[in-house]
Amino acid sequence: MKILIADDDPQIVRALRITLTARGYDVITAADGRAALNAAIEHHPDVVVLDLGMPGLSGIEVIEGLRGWSTVPILVVSGRSESWDKVEALDAGADDYVTKPFAADELLARIRALGRRTPAATDEPTIAFGDVVVDLSARLVTKAGVAVRLTPTEWRLLEVLLRNHDRLVSRETLLTEVWGPQYTTDTGYLRLYLAQLRKKLEPEPSKPRYLLTEAGMGYRFTSDGA
CATH class of the missing domain: 1.10.10.10 (Winged helix-like DNA-binding domain superfamily/Winged helix DNA-binding domain)
Incomplete structure (x- = not known):
């Protein structure tokens, strides 16, 4: 499964890349919002792990940009813990929200859950x-x-x-x-x-x-x- 990690914190990106790669995931990274959208267009990831506070385009803008053409599952990983931040992200189109700092096992479980989501059946009306x-x-x-x-x-x-x-x-x-x-x-x-x-x-x-x-x-x- 291909995972796009979009975060401007190099330490978090490095830790997630090591953790996910060790478990067999194909990892792509982006350090700002515009790069995240470009990477999604180029690589078509199976799950996007996204920070909200990125330079260039904000995380909300990235979610809205992705939702203009893609239904890829989006997991927000953010230091913002206020409920309105979560509501804004979920209403913009995110599928799940984890607050930093997070336990690696919980994040992996959430990624697995999102990865199990399959497109709607082709015989949907x-x-x-x-x-x-x-x-x-x-x-x-x-x-x-x-x-x-x-x-x-x-x-x-x-x-x-x-x-x-x-x-x-x-x-x-x-x-x-x-x-x-x-x-x-x-x-x-x-x-x-x-x-x-x-x-x-x-x-x-x-x-x-x-x-x-x-x-x-x-x-x-x-x-x-x-």
């Missing part, structure tokens, strides 16, 4: 509604033939609704599926992200035809265009 086409396998959305950029959170929310075509999905279920069980009362998240999805996908966001609200209960996706 393509769902069309209005002039929108959603390819669940490729994780691509187009509207009138033009690619639509969704954040990872928007994508997860849309995917849950699409997989429950014409079925009511309760607010609690959506909050649990997308944000986790600790957020089951935070309905403001749903209103915010549904509004963003409607702006991107609905012909008239203020009069949604496909991403419907069931008052007091939850949300429903229909392809019929009510």
